[in-house]
Amino acid sequence: MAEPDDHHLDEYLDVVLTGGREARTVEIVEYRDDWPSRYLTECQRIAGALGETARRIEHIGSTAVPGLAAKPIGDILVTVDDPEDESMFRAQLEAAGYVLRVRESNHRMFRTPERDVHVHVWPSGGDEEGKHLLFRDRLRSSSDDRLRYEEAKKALAGHYRDGNYYAEAKSAVIEDILRVAAEGHTASDG
DSSP states (O other): OOOOOOOTHHHHHHHHHHTTTOOOOOOOOOTTTTHHHHHHHHHHHHHOOOOOEGGGEEESSSGTTTTTBBOOEEEEEEESSOOOOOGGTTHHHHHTTTTTEETTTTTTEOOTTTTTTEEEEETOOOOOHHHHHHHHHHHHHHHHHHEEEEHHHHHHHTTTTTTHHHHHHHHHHHHHHHHHHHHHHOOOOO
C-alpha cells in the first residue's frame, strides 16, 4: 500500500525535516538482547558530549521494552533546559557523531549516520518527557498493552514507506494506552 493519498503531513515535514523526506521501508523485528547495551553505549557518548547540559538521558521507545518487537532503531530521550537554544547542545552532539534530522518547536531529533539511533531533545520537566516515560513504563509492566501495541505496529508497518506516516497511524493506540496508564488502571502484569 502506498502512503495516504492526502499527504497531509508533507507540508509540515518539508518544514521540520533537515535533508528532506526519505522513503524507507518500516521494518519490525523481534526484540534483540543487545538493545540495552547499545543504549548504554550511546548514553555514555551523549553524556560525555553534553555533560550537565543533559538533565536526563533515558532509553525510550520500543527497543527499551524487553520482549517487544520493534523497528531496529533505538530511541533516546535527552532533556535540556531549552531545546530552542541549540548553542547548548547542537555542536556537541554533532561533534559526537550525531546529525540533526528534525527541528520542531521544543524538540530536536538527531540520529546516527547509520540511522539506527534517534536522539530526541525535549525540555526538562516537559509534557513530552513525562509522556514518553509513562508509555515506556506502561509497556514494561502490562503484557496486554505490550501485545496490543506490538500487534498494531506489525499490522501497520507494511503499509508505510515513510516512518512519519507510520508514527501517525499508530498514534491512536498510543494515546489509548497513555490514557489508561494516566488513569492508573492496571492490566495484567508481566
